[in-house]
Amino acid sequence: MARLIAADDLADIARGAAVLGTGGGGDPYLGMLLAQLAIRAHGPVTLVELDEVPDSACCADAGGMGAPTVGVEKLASGDEHVRAFLALETALGRPLTHVICGEAGGSNSTLPFVVAAHLGRPLVDGDAMGRAFPELQMAIPAIYGVSACPLALADQQGNVVILTAIDNRWTERIARAVTIEMGCTAALSSYVMDGATARRSLVPGTISLCQELGRLIVTARAAHDDPVERVVERLGGRRLFGGRVTDVGRRTESGFARGHALIAGADRWRDQECRVEFQNEHLVAIRDGQLVASVPDLIIVLDTDTAEPVTTEQLRYGLRVTVVAAPCDPRWRSPAGLALVGPRYFGYAFDHVPVEDGGD
């Protein structure tokens, strides 16, 4: 049932989205501030369930593209996200009735609120991934043949680019080049779809799940309970590793934040080492040379004490973290899903092993 999301709800949503963001999706705090600002200025956002979206609805996602390492220094105003959404609408020549969240991730789950609040349009309670992924074509609607195009990109200067590419991979390539030129971050609207397609191809309830995860963490902290354990339970995941970050190699290249972190084990993982590799999002976790989790499953890095999700750009020496793995939406594990986001797509020479089947 449709409900209203007020500014006060955003903190939980942003925190939960950062959990599902698996290190990526932009900075949760910055996204939350923009969303709160928009809701305070324009009123609460109506969150509608996928089941309530009429077949004839015209939906598009709103969010950001680029390297989160840049996003934390070159702050968005939110105006560019509204501009991108409206530019897409103009290019389409018909009104967009609903805003979609493209991915569950740091700021990309809160930026849709900026657009929804500003334009007074409902936001769909769902997302296109059930987590965050670094590239445009990595969306479940793509598995269903939904095109990312027409796609609109906008920057803080006022530049707008509309793309109509031959497939989603080309959309990613061209949009990435434009994003880099715009200063390595840009606002994005894409994946126009009708209500029926949205119901079939989105991951339902993602915004509510984000809110629930965020609230779980806060409640557990207040109760002096173990917030990490609550997250693991809620996601049906498991702990992969716990320890202290000893090294971070991070580069902003080709429009992404790429790199790895080394974590020295503590407690039951004493004398072991975990290596997490990322491209905006965490891609693989390798414990003492053995693969323990990989895309498309979720590899989540949480502050060990507070369960505050740690994005890849926040990873730093000395941080005490727990690495948690959780299963992805089952559609990602289909051959078509793995072709888009499996380990081999990211250049790894091994197949996906579901996190439930991994050894401990």
Place this chain on the structure above:
Amino acid sequence: MRRLIGEGELADLAQGAAVLGTGGGGPPYLGMLLARRAVHECGPVSLVSLDELADDACCADVAMMGAPTVLLEKVPSGEEPLRALEALERAHRRTVTHIVCGEAGGVNSMVPVVAAARRGLPMVDADGIGRAFPELQMMMPTLYGITAAPLAITDERGNTGVLRTVDNRWTERIARAITVELGCNASIASYLMTGAQARQALVPRTLTLCLELGEAIRCARAAHRDPVAAVIERLGGRRLFHGRVTDVDRRTVFGFARGHALMRGVGEWADTELRLEFQNEHLVARRDGELVASVPDLIIVLQEATAEPVTTEELRYGLRVEVVGAACDPRWRSQAGLAVAGPRAFGYDHEFVPVAAGGPHLGGASWRA
């Protein structure tokens, strides 16, 4: 007065355009082949002078963008310019009535012929520069406040982008990034303007001048006269150098062909060396360290004896060439013009020094300053 551009005119047009292209604008032979096929299949293109253009005509520039070094290897099919034009029309929700040649140059004077022939539209006897320049904002219309955007860009696969930008410099930046991603060349349609704007902001009679230059070279060769002298005479330019290419350093970087060539002099210039620097087009010429010509003036490299224009991607060791300097459209020499296309716009730390007082080559008295 109307004239037609048919198959018979294309060789002269391509050759003359390559002269004004100052090393850039793409390989003329390739351009001619594309245009010849289009004209052969769809019939000749009528040329309309700026004076004949109705005030409310809808004119658009169709061109190729990228590095000519790549264009030589990744040959366009000829369909791309039409797709770019159609995307531009959709973006503007207007129907283009006249095709404009953005720059005088090997391919870029021919691509508009392709678009005009295939769409059955007339071409304006003018261009946007009076020569070729490497970047999108380096167009006379920029000096008149006309925006390149909305700009449509497309590739041979069918990828299309429409840019709405804050200024022409940003259009160049974003379009260049897309061009590089599309494989270092792309087709663009841009600078939509009315007939009234075109009369003010374009360089008149450029295509006629190209035809005349091509004809002058052809006739001089046939009559065993010096075709280089014929080019110099027609442009009111002057000979800057005569010699042999001893070194070429050429890189394809940031979507451009950049580099320099060294030439060792003969005859009058024996024991001197000329250094020519280029970014798609020739930018500056220094003889024994002394600046002899620079943008926005035209620095033209012609093969000795034949006056065949040499593009930067064709420059090679051993080639015997003559280097000719000619005055640009005087508007490029204004403060605003030099800010867009003077030596400093290309990163040089010197002022512009005119190569010649300003010859009557481009439209003569019909200049609109």
